[in-house]
Amino acid sequence: MNPPPKAGGLKTSLRAGLNAGMAAGLVLGLVDGVGAGLRTGTHGVVDWLGCLAAAGLMYGLVFAASGLLLALGLHVWLRKFPLGERLSRVLALLLGLGLFVGLVWWTRPWVFPGLSVTDPRRLAVSAVLLPIGIALGFVIVRLGARLPRGVRWAGAALVPFAWLGGGAFLYSTSSDTGELGRVNDRTRALPNVLLFVCDAMRADKLGCYGDERVQTPRIDALAKEGVVFERAFVQAPFTGSSFGSYFTGKYPRRHGFVRMAPDTRMAPNVTIASHLKDAKLVGGGTLERDDYHCVTFMTGALSTSAGLARGFDSYFESFMGHHLVDVDDPWSLFSSELLLYIARTKLAQKFDATPVASEASRWLRANGTKRFFAMVHLFATHTPYDPPPEIRALYNDPDYKGPVSVFRSDHAFAIHEGRAKPTEADERQIRDLYDGGVTYTDRQIELVLRELEAQGRLDDTLVIVTADHGEELGEHGVWEHNHMYQSNLRVPLVLHWPRKLPLGKRSDALVESIDLLPTLCDVLGLELPVQAKPDEDEQGRDYGKIDGKSVLPLLDGRASAIREFSFAENGIEMSVQDLRWKLVVPAVDGDNRPLELAGESLESLSTRGIARPRLYDLENDPQERANVLEKAPDEARRLLAALAEWDASLPIPRLEILMSERDVTENARRMAELGYGDGVGKDLPKAPEKQ
Template sequence: MNIVFLALDTLRADHLGCYGYHKNTTPHIDQLAKRGVLFRSMIAENNVTQSSFVTMLTGRNPVAHGVVNMKPQKISPKLTTMSQILKRNGYRTAAVDNNHRCTGTVNNWFKRGYDDYLDPGEKRKIHFLATAEDVNRLAFQWLKQHRQEKFFLFLHYWDPHFPYIPPQPWNRRYTHNIKAQVSGRDLKTVMREPLYSWFQKWSKGVNNPEYVRGLYDGEISYLDYHIGQLLEQLKELNLLDNTLIVLVGDHGESLGEHHIYFDHHGLYDATVHVPFIMVAPGVLPENKRVDGLCQHADILPTVLHVAGIQYAPPRQLDGKSLVPLIRGKLAHIRPFVTSCEANWQLKRSIRTPKWKLIKSLEQDVYGNPKFELYHLERDADEQHNVAAKRQQVVSRLNRLLEQSVKQLRSKYKAVDPLSKGQKTKLHPLTVAEEEKVKKRLSDLGY
């Protein structure tokens, strides 16, 4: 069985048709989901690219590998990756990817285990400007050369990542009746530095959030088209029926929810609930939906299980095979999942099927309290913090969260990676508030 791994950057689950989105953004991915297994509750352990990829490729929690933000850092060579395991088991391994420079500093850890590592953004000014067309061009060439071998092909698509600049006709598909600029609207009143300057650099005066959301959907639609092209290429090469396809998002994107605009910080579902689909004709059931909670660390043991590869004892991985969920032998493989962040904010969260608790480890710049508790069954959009009313639930979940971190630290004899603080602090005031302060000081002669 061949393996094609589709890693879709910055793709939140609720903007795909197969996850209930009301817009027809993803017809090809939706059809793919009908051919296999869709996991409804894949929750990322972290909300930035570097951390998420280390977790999904090693089956280890961020406490184990220590990567929790986008700081350039050395990643332990003792961590064994999916590509290394598959190569040892007779696979020809290749990646069309540029994670090795996702922090701005080259880190060849991400190249380990690949016979061929192809950078789709090599000719682009910034790595994440590589397009799905760039990825597919290299992927198609490689597939034609190695179609007769048993292979593992890892493809990293960046398109939904900011800046949202889909080409024609996708740039107008969801914005054609929306104005890019509207009077009386200024994103300075809701955005903070340094994110606001980054947004302005690419957005050329756009100030209507609804227009920007339309561009995000356009990027998803553009990506979906090229996923369709990839599937068609696999079919033409007679590879589709003998290939395990894995499709997953590394993290989502906030589009204004909870006052977070066009970035992936915060541990709300917009940022940590991601799509996860597996298709293996004749091996996995078709049109199957799995409700049980799962995380990125579960992907490695699940892929190995489906491929029939024996690996390490469970203690060497934090993830668990999801095959028992797929087969209906279990309804859940764990009672809760946890997430963390340390890029722009310092937070942890714990989620059960019913509740989510978000715990801020320092003062929240958006004015949120230390604890946020959401009743997910009644409040799926996480709009009503009931922490003050349900203090017993807060105490119980906080205790479970602390115990989970303590157990992982003990297992790996590790320092809590969040104890090192976050990569960059957001300004406590919005841009508009800062301008008012500066004007007031200027008027006073400062």
Template sequence: MTDASLDKPDIVLIVTDQQRYDTIAALGASHMDTPNIDRLAERGVTFSNCHVTAPSCVPCRASLFTGYYPHTNGVLANGQPWSRTWVEDLANAGYRTVNIGKMHTIPYDAKAGFSERYTVENKDRFMEGRWYFDEWDKALASHGLKKQQRVEYRKRDDYRDALGAFLWELPEKLHSDNFVGETARWWLETKPVQEPLFLVVGFPGPHPPYDPTPDYAQKYMDRDLPLPEFTDEDAAHLPPPLTEKRLHDVEVDHDSVAWKLNPTRDELHRMRAYYYANVEMIDRQVGGILDTLEARGRLDNTIIIFTSDHGDNLGDHGLSQKWAPYEEVTRVPLIVSAPERFTGGREVDALVQLFDLGPTILEWAGVAPDPTFEAVSLNPALEGRAFAGRDHVFCEQGGDVNLTGASFVTMVRSDTHKLVHYQGADYGQLFDLQADPRERRNLWDDANAAPVKAELMQVLMNWHIDSAVATRNARRLIVAPQAEVAI
């Protein structure tokens, strides 16, 4: 392979939805079978300390595809409109830009810089976009079927005890993750493409409802699995917004998850078994995509990225799903595999943020990233050059229907400590991540921790000031012109 042929690599970005870091065998999850993602890790570079900029889908994805923090681009919660992306820069540089699966732009079918989009959205759209029919809806309808969803799950006798875990009872090939994976393979096998390719494959899983096919579900039901430990003492130490979130999630069944304050061990085991089964189903589809790329003859010149938009508490801290910036939510897998370009089998443990992929990808395509980006390139680490990473990573969540007790939440994390700030409140959270990696002992009011707390509060203030100065002349608007925003 010549140097010239490496100038414009194909780039395949695989993004799952709500996948924790501790769900990949090669990254230490001994309870998992993920041979295909393992193959990427073994041949690639793993960023083992990658954190999202927002603990929910839409603001995280808007941040990833714009290069700005949520407070800069204005997308702070689910349901808020965004559609302008740096993907346009790749298209202008000669790339065929394709999205198959979930992107979670608002509106769902915004062009977002792609020349082709095959949109698949959440498995359960109820409060938002319920009557938007995506490619998956159409495929089910062509078979005289409709997707399993909240209005149907609610009819089940075990709905209040299932914690969002339900078997997929329709044809296997029509499961959302199978449908997205097979659609990606079909496109790669049939579409003639001469220009370099940027392909985003967005899997809807393992986001709830946790809905594996019976064979995968039973496999994990038969295993001993790591289960959450949450005590009355832990509950008493939660800040008020998270206590309110626990109650809210019992009353409102977001994404078909009817939460319980005190689920049984059997209920937690089933929820996690189904979640892990969803992950392995995605792994199988990743393997199919890799095989298709190899058969296409372009694998050697393809950079493959595997990641997720955030994690899932799965009962840790007594919480359902996301929105709270614990490690189970903010830390995600990030693997970059391109053995012809980057020495594989390496782990980079420096702090990075998921949206740092933006300038990294643009540089691969020979495009200079926007100088106002708050994201920074990961290429020094990939190329084996000196790379210190970030001193701190940040995560923020604006008002959301799922986080009713807080108007704005901001997290700052160093290598050793994490601080969570609740706007307008005299309470907060502070954790010593070395002594307390499970984040169970809140040091906010601990006098001995006051210097660390003050330091991180200062970091948080400086971050906002520096962000305002650095991006004041940002040229990029991420909400499309009015003509494109029709829903």
């Protein structure tokens, strides 16, 4: 009878842990790598194999170290087993832990979405997923043990090949962005451009727009030394369409980003960033690809998958957990989708309350001498309203004892659907939290600008502060955005570049988000972009037209106005306004079918639409409290004619606009108010689907 094999001591456990870690790292790295490659669209056999090998290497290093630590901690349990058994058990635990992390991450969109991983509900889910992951790890190891010995040895042999191949690939493909944005004769006289887009920030909450309570010293200082536009409006009260208009100079139903949905991607358009790669100079010559380093620092309400990042050389996405990605480096792009790197980025964010501003500051510290176009997307004024304690103390009532400590989007939905009714104290608390977010945004802008000042480059930089939309704070019985009130449509717009722009100038002319691209072209001396594809399709619809206009004529005395009307739309309504009057009309009927305004009158819209048309006298009623349609019908008809003409001029039909969940809720609420709780016209045919 053969004696049982000797179990061995700590050295044997550590050997088992090291081998198990390298094996687990290779398996998890290859599995995660395949998903990352598919999500990033990795091309070419060399890049695919190189990135997969590098993923196996990086996972292997992390899990080898984890295996050693795990073996050390579990040695008292492991020492009674021989080497092979120790290796199997450590391997099962490591695979289980890796699967557990993957389950926690990839179930986020469906299990308590939007909540922090430290929220008690998410922790409870994690407590359930942990044993599931560990059990799966043991099942995988047990199944693997049934494979032929040759297959198992071949798998083990892959580890050194992956490490060597991955190391060689990383060494050979590291990108160098140092040449991007190097100042040359074409760009020496041109400024940098730093665009701050403050998500959901209302204009009337800033000191430079008249608010005396909320502290925004940095934005106010920019306004004092720059230009303030009193009547700046977005073309849609939600993020995707507004960003599309900023970047392309087009109305939403021309640039194509008309749906705020996870699978939405903007059609190919020339954007500010892509235009800076080959724009023609007004005085002759052409910008070249490397003349500007284009970089965007995004919170994550939008991601690069939406198509809005066209032309950017580098991007950072906070919510997605993507580190700063250089788009021309296949490994930088590939690794941003690896869970290992996402976890590292998200962990770092736990120790940084302002990850977007901090990343932008670090990038400027290393690249401030370049010519750059940088966008910084800040999110503190968007739900959840959750400013840090030191800022809360500036606004929130210390004696408030109600349930609102953070205000989230699901809270707003509960109010709109009648499932929650905040008290006056609750509403004050919500508004105070929002005000804290405004101050927090200002401090993040200060953090970024301080870096430029330290390098003496602020005077070389055109700084723009604006928002993609505003925010409703219960003034009309609704909250958040995607509403057609001025609180949603009017946004701040501050331009600061003392070398060329006037100091302390205020303009009350109508300007729109579509004016940003033409204005930048005017400032930089660039011709407007021309679509590479034909502007018109077979039906004569013009997709290439730039709708916006430069605002510079308003500042140098060449013009007192650049447009008569400002237009906006969402899934259920459309609006038009001039300097005094504003008309809001329904854009769909009770069955959510789009209405053709060219064939409608105020009377027909009142009976067929989901809500009656509303006319506001903004001069005497800036809060939009009274519908004066019956008192000024001629003004309403004049505005309706302008709106119908604009509607008909856009190439993308209203059928393309997807109603959001918020739109559906609002539609149902308004139908109920009109006495049509079950809708109207249910027996009529639905609008045809697009062919």
